Amino acid sequence: MKIVRYNHSNRAAWGVVQDERIVPLQGLPDTANFAEVLLAAGQAAGDALDQRPRGLPLLSSVELLPPLTATAMVYCVGINYRAHANEAGRELPPHPSLFIRRQASLVGAHQALEYPQGSTQFDFEGELALVIGRTGRHIAPDEAWRHIAAYTCLNDGSVRDFQKHSVTAGKNFEGSGACGPWLVSTDEVPDPNNLTLVTRLNGQEMQRANTSQLIYPIAQLVSYVSRFARLLPGDVISTGTPEGVGAARTPPVWMKPGDHIEVEIAGIGVLGNPVRGAVSPS
Incomplete structure (x- = not known):
């Protein structure tokens, strides 16, 4: 599983990479801790199998951010x-x-x-x-x-x-x-x-x-x-x-x-x- 943090409408968001597209972690604030990110990512990776790839943003179309939570050392x-x-x-x-x-x-x-x-x-x-x-x-x-x-x-x-x-x-x-x-x-x-x-x-x-x-x-x-x-x-x-x-x-x-x-x-x-x-x- 590949987890990304990216710029979505000028706000940081988390997602999972599936076939060169991003499955957004819906409802997860940028202030979420990493345990929450991991849990949401696991669920999203499973849900992505039921989604049409065309409905997901292309990885190449987004601005990637450092994959760090707000409190990470x-x-x-x-x-x-x-x-x-x-x-x-x-x-x-x-x-x-x-x-x-x-x-x-x-x-x-x-x-x-x-x-x-x-x-x-x-x-x-x-x-x-x-x-x-x-x-x-x-x-x-x-x-x-x-x-x-x-x-x-x-x-x-x-x-x-x-x-x-x-x-x-x-x-x-x-x-x-x-x-x-x-x-x-x-x-x-x-x-x-x-x-x-x-x-x-x-x-x-x-x-x-x-x-x-x-x-x-x-x-x-x-x-x-x-x-x-x-x-x-x-x-x-x-x-x-x-x-x-x-x-x-x-x-x-x-x-x-x-x-x-x-x-x-x-x-x-x-x-x-x-x-x-x-x-x-x-």
């Missing part, structure tokens, strides 16, 4: 691939390294990334992200799978010149990252620890890895975050980026206005975004 993991640690000149972390992204720093699939004003070092980071479906605290690694509801793609867009003096700033510029295009339920992802991830800039492959190469695999990440935070339905944990980032190249490769960046994960989908010029000060 976005936890991001730093160095979590050995090859990326090597290219960054970093020691392997003794524990997962975490930071938090504001929701406003993320756009949906096909929406434009906002080039960061005052920066010349706008980098890409393709990542697999998981979405929590069940509340939990102090979750054991072997119990983590019961708490995961879905997976998605995330581009942890990074403003490197700001990140050098503040990770929070460098990872949270408005519209600098992306999430989507949808949430894929766990039943459609039989082995999330064996997914190929590819990042392309203007069609050129920049990153290629497999989630089997994670230093801290998915279950350990869920367990670790739950030690200090109560994980709630809708919360996101992005698992980190592999080698090939622009900052580690010679010469460095930065995203710029007019570029197109995409993150593709096997079994999940393709998250593509254009890059637009910096927004004028208001």
